[in-house]
Amino acid sequence: MKPFRGSVVAAVAAASCLTLAGCAGDTVPGAAAQTTATAPAPTDGSGQPQADTVAWAGQVCSALAPVYQSLGAPPQPDLNDLAATRDAYLTYFENAGSAAEQAANQIGQAGAPPTDNGAAVRDDLQAQLNDLRDNLTAARDQLANVDTSDPAAVADAVRSAGQTAAGAGDAAQVRDTLNNDPELAAAVQQAPECADLPLGQPGSGG
Incomplete structure (x- = not known):
């Protein structure tokens, strides 16, 4: 997803659909959220997700936490x-983009979760985070190129930057990617590292 062509205003529309946001009709190649589980999720025999699946969810949430923290303020x-x-938005976009890149790398290091669609889930999360990094970097670059001697242009750019920031922190697509797999959804609910992230199923309070 590389929609940046033109002004900072274009970045706003793109950021609303980027990795952590998800738009209706928007797809990411290989997106695990589009697959449908047809087999029962592996469990430890008690109906609970396997311990290594919970551990993987914890690693992913630990990787995602700095991204949400960067975008949240x-x-x-x-x-x-x-x-x-x-200038404050330039720093904000740079820091959030760096956090997204680091999270993608950490999820890659964590490997695929031990589920049927594990590799697709890992690849989808990494793609979402890499798109987020690219979109935030593009927004930062366009904001940096605004003519600071033109107050109206700066005001428009700052307004657009605020809209970009507001749209970037929505967890809908990441949540859908994880919740599409029943075992991963249960693992996210159990992993302590996920407790403070908005990754629970809609209506679950997570």
């Missing part, structure tokens, strides 16, 4: 100092 616009606000 966007700069507060200062209408009296648009240049400073612009």
Whole structure:
């Protein structure tokens, strides 16, 4: 998903659909969220997910936590100092993009979960995070190119940056990727590292 062509405004629309957000009708090649489990999820015999599956979920959530932390506190616009606000968003996008890249690498190191669609799930999560990194980097680059001598242009760019930040932290697509597999969904519920992330099934309070 490489939709960035043009102004920062284009980045806003793309960021709403990027890795952590998910849009209706938007697909990622190889997306595990589109597959349908046809066999019972492997368990330890008691109906609970296997311990190594819970451990994998914990590794993934540990990798994702810095991404959510980076995206969760966007700069507060200062209408009296648009240049400073612009610089704050540049730092915000850079830090969040770096966190997404690190998370993708860590999930790669964690390997595939021990489920039937494990490799597809791992690849999908990495693709989502790499797209997030690319989109945030593109938004940062376009914001950096705004003419700071034009207050109206800076104001528009800052407004668009705020919209990009607001759209980037939605966990819908990551949640769907994990919850599509019953065992992974159960593992996410059990892994302590996942407790504070918005990855539970809709309506579960997670």
